[in-house]
Amino acid sequence: MMGGLMLAEVWLVTSILVVLSAGKSLLRHARHQLDPPASNMDFDHLPLRASPETDQLRNPRHGFGFRDGISDEGLNFRHSEHEGERSKYKGAEAEEEMMADEGDNDPLVVQTTKGKVRGTTLTAATGKQVDAWLGIPYAQKPIGALRFRHPRPIDKWEGILNATKMPNSCTQIVDTVFGDFAGSAMWNPNTPMSEDCLYINVITPKPRPRNAAVMVWIFGGGFYTGTATLDIYDYKILASEENVILVSMQYRITCLGFLYFDTQDVPGNAGLFDQLMALQWIRNNIHAFGGNPHNITLFGESAGAVSVSMHLLSPLSRNLFSQAIMESGSATAPWAIISRQESIIRGLRLAEAVGCPHTRAQIPEAIECLRKVNASVLVENESGTLGICDFPFVPVVDGSFLDEMPSKSLATKNFKKTNILMGSNTEEGNYWIMYYLTDLFRKEENIHVSRDQFIQAVSELNPYNFIVRRAIIFEYTDWLNPDDPVKNRDALDKIVGDFHFTCNVNEFAYRYAETGNTVYMYYFKHRSTSSPWPTWSGALHGDEINYIFGEPLNPTKKYQPAEVELAKRMMRYWANFAKTGNPSLSSDGSWASVYWPQHTTYGREFLTLDINSTAIGQGPRLRQCAFWKKYLPQLISTTSYLVPANSSNCTSAAPSSLLQHGFNKLSSHSSPFILLLAVFQFLLLLLSNSAIL
Template identity: 75%
Template sequence: MVVHTTKGRVRGVTLTASTGKQVDAWLGIPYAQKPIGPLRFRHPRPPDRWDHGHDSHILNTTQLPNSCVQIIDTLFGDFPGSTMWNPNTPVSEDCLYMNVVVPRPRPKQAAVMVWIFGGGFYSGTSTLDVYDHRTLVAEENVILVSMQYRVASLGFLYFDTAEVPGNAGLFDQMMALQWVHDNIAAFGGNPRNVTLFGESAGAVSVSLHLLSPLSRNLFSQAIMQSGSPTAPWAIISRDESILRGLRLAEAMGCPHNRSEIAEATECLRRMNASDLVENEWGTLGICEFPFVPIVDGTFLDDHPHRSLATKNFKKTNILMGSNTEEGYFFIFYHLTELFRNEENVYVNRDEFLQAVRELNPYVNNVARQAIVFEYTDWLNPDDPIRNRDALDKMVGDYQFTCNVNELAHRYADTGNNVYMYLFKHRSLSNPWPSWTGVMHGDEISYVFGEPLDPNKSFQPAEIELSRRMMRYWANFAKTGNPSVSEDGTWTATYWPVHTAYGREFLTLDVNSTATGRGPRLKQCAFWEKDLPQLLSSTSTPQPSPPPPAKDICASSATLQSPGSATLLLLLATLCPLLATLWPLLATLWSSLATLSSTSLQASSWSLLASSSPILTTLWPLHATLWPLPASLWPLHATLWPSLATTLVATHHLPHRSTMPSIY
């Protein structure tokens, strides 16, 4: 049970899986120096040797390591559906440790699977019960490795300095991957066959390693469950990240001006770590997490969208997918009064429209109305169940399913083998209300073999589904194909390759091996193509100076009040009318512009206005344009009919680079 590593010897422990099989485990191996004191916020540093040159010293690695400092979820009290994600080991800044679990007897050149936990980059730990490594290792004869990495501001604060360089949590992961590369052979693993797998923020992390020029050569292939690098919540701009850091400094009573970065850093280093993570949360939207990765120019050399477009990523096999109800888990935490943790929750039409507004705070009215139109069942627009479920699909599509699809399509386009799934089974023992369906994270227990535990209340069909999924995941790690085992035998169900033209996926469900296309191709086309095209087609650059009526029509882009939809309809009616009146206005203008007396101008305008209330509205705008030469108006008269058809211009959230964000 003693293994030699590059930093010294470690002693492990033999454990028994729930199925009765034994495995060997080394728990809490240090892979970096303690990130405390002056090392807080910095990239990790390699650990010192622990034997200090004395071969007799062996490090005991027999206890689960600390979890990194994070907030604890208390919203639903001791409800197991939420507390299952809270840390189950003490939280500490001293947390950069990893775990290695190996089958017995010790294998040689075994496939290695490295798990990266999720939690929105603000929470999570590799030690959760639902991630219990023992069953997957014992049943599938793979080596399973996991690491703790820093989360929240301690892992992702960014000030664009050497002291606070950002992405520290990703560099933690990369140092752990380097440790695997250097040491896993001593445990019986094959360093040339390492598969990363993760869920949610863990899946985003895996995908960022696919893009990173620094870490992409430290592993072979990747599995991503409900996450991709183009998820709206995965990346924020550097400016936005600095701004959030300064807001945190202000909340902690530290210097918080842009010119005081050094002082803010020193002050934040002195603060209690738990106080830091408790003060990170300001007014954020759904799925918006305070401190997340950035394009730092080092770990990431370009934005994920551009990296994918230019094919700047690791070319390898990938397996990925999502669940049918990805949105509900997050809606619970964002609309707590409407979405209660109980049965018989319904959403009427007014509540649906208000929820769409609250879940889409950064888009303009045209975009919001388009979203309402896309997710309304127009055969039953007042159906409270369909309205409730539509909100789940709206959030789930945009935040998870569609960007997972996008990555799969990009990879398939470049000729890589892509295997895609849609997880559709709801466990009978699921503690959440029945209407929540198959939520974000529900597949994890099946990947790690929890249904095989005889002390848990899973049904035989669920046990079979878990065995099938463990085999798929392990086969992929061993051979690059979930359908093909190490000995060349095929699974009973063939998992089709996801192609750019067919977009095939396999359904993961009890008593079902159906295949499909997509998933949710229509809805994803809305987010990825229709909505951006709508906003682009309704966006017109402001001419300088603009025609008065153009000002009115274009100003509808900025309408955000509750009555905006009504005003948009009014403008849609007025603008064609103004286009018709424009030749008359141009003629009158030429006459009025020759008048030198302001009183004559005003009296002429009053006479004109008395015949048209519409022109009364235009008076303040025309009053500023009297000096314009009359010769310009024929040109405006020519342009106006086309300009008048444009009603709105899109708003862009400063730290978003692509679509308007739902969160």
């Protein structure tokens, strides 16, 4: 009987959604589409752009920055005329970093467009050497009146700048949830934190190559934490083993990089413009270090991957690099972007938290006050009460860097046409759940989740209405044994991982393949034997990074031989892609022992990255991603009038009270079709109440 009711529910809901979708299609107006930007733009004189998308997000008080005279004159990276901030650069440390003009014959002294820099020679854990230039400034210090603003280009300097030690990390909060536990502490900044943090690092093989492929790493961390200097990003091994040039940059994160008030002083997306200025510096200077400015591959993880994908979409940066690698991140992730209105609200809440004026009418006063607050105080007051993977200050559609929502850019094919490589890990969600559901998911072995705990957790993890949460529970329940505590635990991981990471990566890859671009997909499945996290946590978010940067080749880390081989294979795939656009094909014409097929719209091929498997799969997780990307949005749309979205426990809501509330909500909607739909939905709810719960 229970199975019959479930099938009836699925059939009826599907039928209703089909009818409603057809009705909506008849009423929908044709969308205005922007012409894609010209491929050969003058990057130094790009205009700001408007779009119907940003028209809809227009702030009624402030309007558009570029329409109402509040454009940031530093946007196009012309020479800054900001009073009192002309750089005459003195570095992050002090004037002694500047040396006399000497060393013309020193191979570690390189002439950049802004001045000479002296590097150093480092030895990787493998014994191989690299040359490194660490902490090269690419922008003025974003302090004082420049806090929150887009970056200003740095002026030329005299003499030789010592670039021999890692730069400051940008100001951020330090993770103390698990104390000094290695699994979390490894992501905390390992260099001094400061607002003075806009620096680039360049690592080259030794002997230095000529016209080598360049790989530019953009670190992740939810736009609220992270630094390019982490030990896990060991550029020395990857550069020396694969004969590529590695470049990384620091960029502003937290409110310091992504506060948005739609004004010239706080235009938003400052962190993305930092990256953009760094990319321009790389394009203009990398040849002096032996790199090919016409073969630059961006790669990043999590928020770094989101950043990479946004550079693919942005009309400002898409011509500054060649191709892209995205690990566990996409611009379509629900946490990757927020509306302009929501960003302003969060900014005013921050102002209130630190004692600044905090009404819309007081935004100029709020900005002036926020500029004077200690940076560490600002970041410590950011979070408030946000949901899982809900980061306080992230990119917005600002009308310049992004002129429309990423989903629309993908749908209208308004993006850079190039090769991409991307993928995700099998247990993307567990890392976040251990932080968000700390009472239920502890970092110890033998964690089990009862049926009641599973249902309650779904309610806490998903800010949807009652019916939508029931659909999620239904989709992720193992109906052969719905009370299995291990499967319930694993299902929560998949709910978070699919929704926030895997399905968005899949969506981005599909859109690119659909346009005829060359796409390669992977699915990373290996949990390192040396992982400090519990065994059940699996291949966590970020676990592939160790292998990309070759940590298993470090003999002091005690990796297993099979893990060393996996690291070598993954490093070769990534480097091959940077050199040839094909992870299986080396620059010398040789092929990898395991062939990596292209990801197509009809086959959805991906390569398994694991010590025991090189299987070619399809997807990954096609059914679950169809649930999140196709079915659930329609269900949310058709039930938006029926039940309020709140975090109450779905097991405690009586169907009769929900029915009454649904009809109350419908009182202002006279459409008989909507009323009939409401009756159908609540009949389904009554029929399936005991079956699902």
